[in-house]
Amino acid sequence: MKGRLAALICPECRGLAVRKPPRSLTAYATHEPLPVEYTHADGKPLCLTGGPSGHRRATPILSRSH
Numbered sequence: 636m637k638g639r640l641a642a643l644i645c646p647e648c649r650g651l652a653v654r655k656p657p658r659s660l661t662a663y664a665t666h667e668p669l670p671v672e673y674t675h676a677d678g679k680p681l682c683l684t685g686g687p688s689g690h691r692r693a694t695p696i697l698s699r700s701h
């Protein structure tokens with residue numbers, strides 16, 4: 636029995652994303668509008684993703700299958 640629990644992943648690298656406010660704002664560039672609520676499992680910010688308004692932090696997506 637596996638794959639029943641949906642996991643949040645980073646859409647760019649498909650790595651596990653965890654909800655964890657950053658411990659220190661100094662780890663983020665000053666132009667970031669808000670602290671990132673989700674990080675990679677290792678604590679690093681989610682990847683940047685391109686969009687019509689420029690690059691921004693990727694939004695975690697649900698992954699139901701491995």
Ligand SMILES: [Zn+2]
Nearest residue numbers: 645647648682
């Ligand atoms: Zn990533």
